Amino acid sequence: MSxxxxxxxxxxxxxxxxxxxxxxxxxxxxxxxxxxxxWKKGSRWEHQKGDDSGEVMIDGTVLESxxxxxxxxxxxxxxxxKEPSRVTYDIAEYSPGLVCLTVTHDAxxxxxxxxxxxxxxxxKVLSNLKSFLETGKSENIWLTKNKG
Amino acid sequence: MANSxxxxxxxxxxxxxxxxxxxxxxxxQKLYWxxxxxxxxWKKGSSWKMYMPQHGLTDTGEILESxxxxxxxxxxxxxxxxxxxxEGYSRCVYELAQEDDLTKLTILxxxxxxxxxxxxxxxxxxxRILSSLxxxxxxxxxHGDTRSMAAQAHK
Numbered sequence: 001m002s003x004x005x006x007x008x009x010x011x012x013x014x015x016x017x018x019x020x021x022x023x024x025x026x027x028x029x030x031x032x033x034x035x036x037x038x039w040k041k042g043s044r045w046e047h048q049k050g051d052d053s054g055e056v057m058i059d060g061t062v063l064e065s066x067x068x069x070x071x072x073x074x075x076x077x078x079x080x081x082k083e084p085s086r087v088t089y090d091i092a093e094y095s096p097g098l099v100c101l102t103v104t105h106d107a108x109x110x111x112x113x114x115x116x117x118x119x120x121x122x123x124k125v126l127s128n129l130k131s132f133l134e135t136g137k138s139e140n141i142w143l144t145k146n147k148g
Numbered sequence: 149m150a151n152s153x154x155x156x157x158x159x160x161x162x163x164x165x166x167x168x169x170x171x172x173x174x175x176x177q178k179l180y181w182x183x184x185x186x187x188x189x190w191k192k193g194s195s196w197k198m199y200m201p202q203h204g205l206t207d208t209g210e211i212l213e214s215x216x217x218x219x220x221x222x223x224x225x226x227x228x229x230x231x232x233x234x235e236g237y238s239r240c241v242y243e244l245a246q247e248d249d250l251t252k253l254t255i256l257x258x259x260x261x262x263x264x265x266x267x268x269x270x271x272x273x274x275x276r277i278l279s280s281l282x283x284x285x286x287x288x289x290x291h292g293d294t295r296s297m298a299a300q301a302h303k
Contacts, residue, residue, distance in 0.1 A: 009279035
């Protein structure tokens with residue numbers, strides 16, 4: 001598999017989706033880890049471990065940043081053992097009050113293990129993001145069995 | 149044989165039985181499936197028909213497997229658009245697994261044809277339907293706009 005695409009529709013605003021992806025105080029509520037960057041084009045970003053150890057799980061470069069509509073980053077193993085893949089977040093108001101979020105994780109040709117891992121992980125993260133934004137209930141998803 | 153497939157996984161904060169009922173009972177389907185509903189008794193070998201409000205009968209088929217509330221397999225053909233109907237029968241698998249207070253729902257829709265138009269069409273429809281299902285079960289508020297859904301699902 002060279003690309004993973006996931007589309008979800010969320011009752012919220014594009015800005016809230018953007019903030020949930022880019023701000024650690026929101027991301028930590030529904031994502032196992034959280035993302036740290038100033039989110040400017042060319043800046044570094046880090047996917048830091050949710051236990052506040054500062055351990056970097058994934059890192060990369062911000063390729064495109066158009067808040068709150070579009071964010072593109074590389075997605076790199078910290079040990080640089082494989083070619084980076086790429087993640088694109090497209091955030092669009094689909095109808096009044098309903099946001100369509102499309103996450104495309106591509107350039108995975110050279111890292112099948114990463115492809116398998118992210119195709120299990122994204123549905124869990126993005127279902128939980130939807131629950132978080134619509135209901136405020138999102139904790140504990142990562143504590144269930146079959147950790148994704 | 150080459151085939152086309154669409155897979156979607158979602159985690160819903162509801163018991164597995166409630167997700168199963170929402171997927172299979174017309175009174176629930178009408179609340180989140182953009183006004184559409186299906187007719188079937190969900191027993192192996194039974195017929196299955198889907199209706200959408202703007203178009204009437206849109207899809208038909210047969211229940212190939214049924215293990216409530218864990219798994220169903222539907223033999224599924226579009227009846228509404230000639231270019232989809234001519235691709236013949238697809239196969240749609242529903243799988244439900246309880247993980248603590250979450251139900252993991254996996255939809256796998258496949259057809260034995262390369263670059264199938266049916267799979268392209270359902271790839272647009274399933275995320276809308278399953279997002280609406282998740283909102284309905286978690287908040288009581290499904291996604292509205294029946295007419296644009298019917299148009300979207302069958303583009």
